[in-house]
Amino acid sequence: MSGSLAAITASTQLRRWSHALDLLESSRHLRLKPSAALYTAAIDACGAGGRWAAAVKLFDELQSMMTPDVACFGAVISAFSTGAVWERCLSTLTSMSEWRIDVNIACATEAVAASCTGQRMKISTRCRHVLVWLLLGCTEAIKVTVTLPAKEKKCFGEQAARMELLFVELSVADGSKVGVTVLSPHATIFSEHDRQQVKTAFTTQEAGPHWVCIQNDAPSAAEVLLTVLLGPEAKDYSQVAKKEHLEESQIALRRVEESLRNYHSNVLYIRAREERMRQTNDSTASRVIFFCLFNVFLMIGVGGWQMLYFKRFFRLWLRKETTSFMAACPVTAKSLAGNTSHVAPTANER
Template sequence: MSPSQVASSRLAQSRGSARGVWGGRRSLLFLVCLLALLAERAGAFQAVVELGPGQRRCVGEQLSRHVLVVGEFHIIYPVAATSQGGNMLVVAEDPVNHAPIFKQQGKDHVRTAFTTALTGTHTFCVSNTGRLKLTVDLRMVWGPEARDYSQIAKAEHLDEVMVQLLRLQDRLKLYHANVLYMREKESKMREASDSTASRLMTFCIVNMVLLVLAALASAYYFKRFFRSKKII
């Protein structure tokens, strides 16, 4: 083999290895972008609300079935929250009957955790049943963000890579469940729209038929009337 052929062969090998490295980097970049996208869609909400006497504030979140939800409600004002803790009422309601999934009163720091049984907008409400103004810090997480992966890693002896893959798998499951719910909701809305359009079309056809019949009846009546009067 001539020196030029050897050089060409080495150049082709280096290009092939460079393509392989670039392909691996592209796959890694795609995975990082996917993780970032899913992280943006991660389920978490935090806010500070002020409640006057008798006021109630609610937060609704669209959740699918079998989703872990963890909520924390903490009175940050007044500082002597122990004496005012009994004035905070925390209620979590289901999306269908608005029945209370969780309800607690009498504490300045309330923490709840449950798994959703229905798909829909779950409502979380905090009320001030006292006569003094309250400032409440509320924080809610759901889905993968509500799971303690450090405890899972210790229990199942998982390394960091496996934990991240497990987190990614849970986020993909949650995303897939949300997509299925949106498709189901879109299908129901389409069926309702088609049913409404069909009823409207039937109503228009019936009105047109009635108008034609009324016109024919009027023409027949007036024709007989004019003939009886010998006008025509």
């Protein structure tokens, strides 16, 4: 089996798709059960040879035999990209979600390449059809099972834009009751206590982190299943499609539009926070500079005052000591005065 896989891989590199199909057929005659890797290599060979129809046939055979993996989907999407069949790329990405396989960057890149190889007027629409699956594959949501000890509290946060739909669902597995609180950056949006199951949805009124806090006041631990959906993931587009009679492509574009709107709101929120932080930094820097200058002038002023003070102090001290010495020794003082009177006058005194 490994030899057949290596041979088919070599055929892929040489773009000999017919030789790869012959090798796959020979493995069937030998009653060897082909693996997903073998089919993936054969699909790659067909895609490299520009035979996307043969690649689809192999992919259908693989789906009838086993569950395809992300490498198989990537190979068939690459074949569609070679043939510029963007509609089949969209259906293949849809089937990935049906098989519960996450869309990765490689599959999305190949799909974008296939969707943007048509006329210039159709590039934007086709790219939107494919980018929605990239957004769906990369959309983050919170879905966790938490074992909450007794008398403890845990919080889970999610960054939300303004006017964005937020859905919170909570259920306790063992029949215990917990308290749930949903917090916005500056207010409490929702609060319930002693509940076994909670389901709520609301539209955010301000951008920023929103927190879902679970409080277990019971004397025993509780196992909690928490689901938090945000933006397009929180909206039921099937009901919107029935109400407005929308097609699948229109629903996809609607999801992309809402995702981009939320992304733009988050960018504006981050920009506002950055501007506020810059103003705070500038204000702090100006205050620090003013404080440093004040300290410099204060030290200069205190130093000058100390010099004047000590100069005056030592003059007074010297005068006081001289007066005390003359009062204590009058004879010595008179002799000093006499010696001073007999000193010869200087030229200026003459």
